[in-house]
Every structure is written in structure tokens, then in C-alpha cells.
Amino acid sequence: MQVTDTDRTILRMLQANARERLEAIAYETGLSVATVQRRVRALREAGVIARDTAVVAPEKLGYAMTFLVLVELERERIDQLDAFRRKVRDEPQVQQCYYITGDADFALIALARDMDDYQRLTERLFFDDSNVKRFRTSVVMDRSKVGIDVPIAGPDAPC
Template sequence: MDLTDADRIILGMLQSSARERLENIAFEAGISLATVQRRIRALKEHGFIEKDVSLLSPPAMGFKMTFVILIELERERLDQLDAFKRKIRAEPQVQQCYYITGDADFALIALARDMDDYQELTHRLFFDDSNVKRFRTSVVMDRSKVCLDVPVDV
């Protein structure tokens, strides 16, 4: 599926707010309301739109601390990588997980209510896993930019 200019406008507006009124999108894109609905359905079917979500405030939800964690595994066999990824995906306090190159094998963004909560998280994820060689943690001092926006070149 090739993106049209109207598709890029739709994606840009929905990325800013998934609750954007379809009438506003139609006006900005210069297309009919029915066309907007068809294009959104097609964009979802072709994987351009993965899901519609609401962003929650970690501090408002009691998660006052954010951590960047670099993990080095002992062994990188495919089955062990898959097992680690499954464990990380199942952990609600991990917001993001990246399999990376360089000194570490994985980079995580994780939340905790306080340092005791973080310590419990490290025991669940790292200390109880014999394949975790080491991990390094940085405490986030300020959330300067938090987003998952993708440039749409409008």
C-alpha cells in the first residue's frame, strides 16, 4: 500500500490524538468522511496503525521512578533470547525493551514505585535468571521527551 498525502495527514492527526474527530480529519485531508473511514480501516489492515491507546501518567499511577537498564546475557542462543524476551514482555513494569548491539544485549525502560519496588523488579527479572551476566541501571532524573511518534512527512 502506497501512502497518499491524505493518508499522511490522517496518520499525523491520529498519532497526535486517536480521538481526533473524523470530521476534522476529513477537512484537513480534503476528503469525505466516508473516505476517511475507509482509509483508516485500510491503514489498520496494512499495519500502518498498530493500535489505539491512551497514555497514562506514571507518577499519577504511583510509579514515581523510571529506569534505563542495560542487560548483558551470559549466552545468546535463540531459545535463551526468546525466553528472556517472553519474560520481559510479561512484566508490566517494563515499558520498552530493545534487543541491541554493543556492550549490552538488551536495553529496557522500566517503572517502579520506589527503590524497594525496583529492587523487587531486579530480583524477578535478573537475579533469578542464570543467563543474566550483568545489568547496569541509570535512574531517569527528568523525562525530557517521551513519545513514540513516527515522522509521517506531511
């Protein structure tokens, strides 16, 4: 799918507020509501819009602590990498997981209510896994910027 300037405007608006009314998008783009609806559907079907989601404040649900965890595995066979990926995908307290280069194999962003809760998480994820060689934890002091927004460039951007 070729992403147009109009599509970029639609994407910017939806990325800022996934519940933006089609009428507001139509007004901003100069299109009819039906045309906006068709374009949004096309963007979803093409996978440009991966999903609609709500951003929940973790502290409002008792998750007072955020951790950055670097994980080094003992062995890096595909089946073992996939097993670790599945484990962290299934763990609700892990918000993000990245397979990375460098000294560690994975970088995780995880939430916990307190240090005891984090200790239980480490037992489930790391101590109970014989393929985890080591992990290093940093406690997040301040969430200076949190987001998954993708920069939506202007008309000269390759899309």
C-alpha cells in the first residue's frame, strides 16, 4: 500500500487519539466521512494500523515500580530463544521485550507493585529457567518519556 499525505494526516490523528471521531478527521483532511472510513479500513487491512489500544497508567493499578532488565541466555539456539520469547509474552508484568545485540540477548521493560513483587517476577522468569545465564536490573527513577508512537514523516518520506 502506498501511504499518501492524507493517510499520514489520518495516522497522526489516530496515533494521538485512537478514538478520534471520523467527522473530526474528515474535517481536518477535507474528505467525506465515508472516504475517511474507507481509508482507515484500508490502513488496517494493510497492517499500517496494527491495533487500537488504551494507554493505562500503571500507578493507578498499583504498579509503582518500573524496571529495565537485561537478560543473557546460556545458549542461543532458535528453540531456546523462542521459548524465552513465549515466556515473556505470556507474562503480563513484562510490557516490552526486545531481542538485542551486545552483551545481553534481551532487554525487557517490566512493572511491579513493589520489590517483593519484582522478586517473584524474577523467580518466575529467570531463576526457574535454566537457560538464563544472568540478568541485570535497573530501577527506573522517572518515566521521562513513555510511548510507542511512530514518527509520521511528511510527503518526502518513503512509504
